[in-house]
Amino acid sequence: MRALVYTAPEKVQLEEKPRPQLQSGEVEVAISLAGVCGSDISGFLGHSARRKPPLVLGHELVGRLPDGRRVVANPLISCGYCPACLAGAQNLCSSWRLLGMDQVPGTFADFVAIPGTQVYEIPESLPSTRAILTEPLANIVHLFRLVGPLPFFRLAIVGAGTMGALAVAASRHIGAHGVLVVDVNDQRLSTMKQLGAKYAVNTKTPEGVAEARKLAGPGFDVVLDASGSAPARQMAFDLCRPGGQVVLLGMGAQKSEVDFVTSIRKEHRVVMSFAYTPGDFRRALDLLIAGEVDLTPWTVQLPLEQGQEAFNQITHNPGATLKMTLAVSPN
Ligand SMILES: [Zn+2]
Ligand SMILES: [Zn+2]
Numbered sequence: 001m002r003a004l005v006y007t008a009p010e011k012v013q014l015e016e017k018p019r020p021q022l023q024s025g026e027v028e029v030a031i032s033l034a035g036v037c038g039s040d041i042s043g044f045l046g047h048s049a050r051r052k053p054p055l056v057l058g059h060e061l062v063g064r065l066p067d068g069r070r071v072v073a074n075p076l077i078s079c080g081y082c083p084a085c086l087a088g089a090q091n092l093c094s095s096w097r098l099l100g101m102d103q104v105p106g107t108f109a110d111f112v113a114i115p116g117t118q119v120y121e122i123p124e125s126l127p128s129t130r131a132i133l134t135e136p137l138a139n140i141v142h143l144f145r146l147v148g149p150l151p152f153f154r155l156a157i158v159g160a161g162t163m164g165a166l167a168v169a170a171s172r173h174i175g176a177h178g179v180l181v182v183d184v185n186d187q188r189l190s191t192m193k194q195l196g197a198k199y200a201v202n203t204k205t206p207e208g209v210a211e212a213r214k215l216a217g218p219g220f221d222v223v224l225d226a227s228g229s230a231p232a233r234q235m236a237f238d239l240c241r242p243g244g245q246v247v248l249l250g251m252g253a254q255k256s257e258v259d260f261v262t263s264i265r266k267e268h269r270v271v272m273s274f275a276y277t278p279g280d281f282r283r284a285l286d287l288l289i290a291g292e293v294d295l296t297p298w299t300v301q302l303p304l305e306q307g308q309e310a311f312n313q314i315t316h317n318p319g320a321t322l323k324m325t326l327a328v329s330p331n
Pocket of ligand 2: 078079080081082083084085086090092093094095096
């Protein structure tokens with residue numbers, strides 16, 4: 001089978017590989033479409049300690065089982081019996097594995113092996129460009145579940161990438177209002193308005209920052225950092241009202257400084273959100289099947305053979321693209 005192998009920082013190449021050897025309980029999925037995630041990009045750039053070459057990257061997939069059923073798959077594989085798994089927090093499993101990470105081959109290939117319990121059948125009517133969002137959207141379902149916002153909450157989002165965009169789109173269905181998105185990319189900011197944000201402000205300049213603070217007024221009830229850079233994290237705290245919730249999702253900087261004393265005086269509640277549980281994954285899929293969330297107009301599809309080009313483009317020149325996908329097979 002063909003596989004796109006990450007061979008060195010900023011380098012991927014198509015290679016011929018043997019088909020997966022199935023372990024007990026696993027199924028083989030023939031990939032139709034694979035999504036390039038932010039974590040794949042960090043791997044591609046050589047920034048991910050758990051993605052070392054040679055490795056087939058990718059964990060987002062739409063494909064078919066040998067019996068013809070069309071599926072998506074939850075790529076986060078948990079053990080099922082550790083205390084976290086037993087508590088329903090499979091995202092915190094002490095031995096979780098992810099497709100396209102460590103020694104586990106990913107989805108940028110003709111076939112991938114995965115436990116049969118991880119696959120979810122999808123209707124033929126669900127376009128692949130929407131189905132491929134199940135895994136990223138599951139992260140958003142998870143964080144809003146942790147936050148448990150009150151009705152008609154005011155929401156601000158720092159970072160207008162894929163996660164910020166999915167958060168805007170999903171938040172409209174859970175009562176967010178007056179949504180503000182801040183970023184430093186005008187093209188992406190205008191997309192956020194199309195997705196339902198009321199305000200989109202470029203905070204590259206001091207004037208932009210002042211405008212965002214003015215719109216915040218007494219502060220937002222919930223502020224999501226979907227960027228993970230040090231200034232973005234501080235910005236999330238700055239925009240949050242006393243007693244409000246700051247949600248940290250972005251994993252850009254390993255460490256960063258936050259003005260804790262100011263936040264302690266404001267009794268900011270901090271929610272850190274990582275990945276998703278099988279329940280979150282199912283809910284995300286249901287939202288997509290219902291047509292409630294869609295990024296198709298900002299999704300680019302390139303053939304697997306053009307993997308290098310796809311990575312170069314989404315990493316260095318994304319423009320308005322929010323989701324890069326690799327078309328593996330037309331099945
Ligand atoms: Zn992903
Ligand atoms: Zn576990």
